[in-house]
Amino acid sequence: MRFVLSALLAAGLAVPASAAAVAGRVEMTDKNGKLVTDLSEAVVYVEGTRARATPQKVAITMKGKEFRPHVVVVPVGSTVAFPNEDPIFHNVFSVSGDNRFDLDLYKRPKVGERVFEQPGIVRVYCNIHPQMSAIVVIRDNPWYTKAGKDGSFSIDGVPPGKYTLTAWHERAQKPTTIELTVTDKGLADALLALDGRGFKRQQHKNKFGKDYAVGEKY
Numbered sequence: 001m002r003f004v005l006s007a008l009l010a011a012g013l014a015v016p017a018s019a020a021a022v023a024g025r026v027e028m029t030d031k032n033g034k035l036v037t038d039l040s041e042a043v044v045y046v047e048g049t050r051a052r053a054t055p056q057k058v059a060i061t062m063k064g065k066e067f068r069p070h071v072v073v074v075p076v077g078s079t080v081a082f083p084n085e086d087p088i089f090h091n092v093f094s095v096s097g098d099n100r101f102d103l104d105l106y107k108r109p110k111v112g113e114r115v116f117e118q119p120g121i122v123r124v125y126c127n128i129h130p131q132m133s134a135i136v137v138i139r140d141n142p143w144y145t146k147a148g149k150d151g152s153f154s155i156d157g158v159p160p161g162k163y164t165l166t167a168w169h170e171r172a173q174k175p176t177t178i179e180l181t182v183t184d185k186g187l188a189d190a191l192l193a194l195d196g197r198g199f200k201r202q203q204h205k206n207k208f209g210k211d212y213a214v215g216e217k218y
């Protein structure tokens with residue numbers, strides 16, 4: 001690490017003198033009490049400090065009646081485009097608080113998109129196909145990441161201070177948080193254990209707050 005830093009400095013690159021990496025691992029127990037083997041849809045983020053992050057532009061593609069990827073994490077002000085690669089109509093909507101939106105029905109070549117201005121967890125659905133769902137996590141600082149499949153994560157550039165580090169996963173009943181003090185050396189071994197034992201997939205409502213029609217044939 002010290003070598004990498006001095007190499008960067010030698011190359012004349014700007015490295016904030018005090019920012020460091022917060023790294024560690026997420027794990028989650030499943031219904032049967034076993035550890036989940038794919039944590040690539042876990043999101044880890046630093047809470048308790050607001051800082052400007054450059055807005056991103058990302059895409060969640062609708063294909064095969066699925067949103068892909070299923071989970072994205074972006075900072076406030078980011079744009080998410082929802083291209084439809086199926087030959088049928090899809091809708092994109094959310095009723096998640098201040099981030100609610102509705103892009104109506106469309107297919108190619110129209111591409112609906114949405115700018116997200118409020119931090120939070122946005123649950124995105126299609127009003128035709130109840131099985132389609134995606135999650136957009138909106139953060140109010142640049143210190144966030146998705147975990148690797150093995151649960152490992154590393155968040156670069158965290159300034160020294162006291163924070164809450166949070167792991168979120170759709171299948172966990174609640175996020176797991178730990179308090180941490182980051183020094184200028186960072187932190188290498190944070191462990192965030194999520195509890196997914198109580199997970200049940202619940203059928204969500206359509207955009208009118210009603211049940212989806214039974215026997216949908218689209």
Ligand SMILES: [Cu+2]
Pocket residue numbers: 065089090091126127128129132
């Ligand atoms: Cu659809």
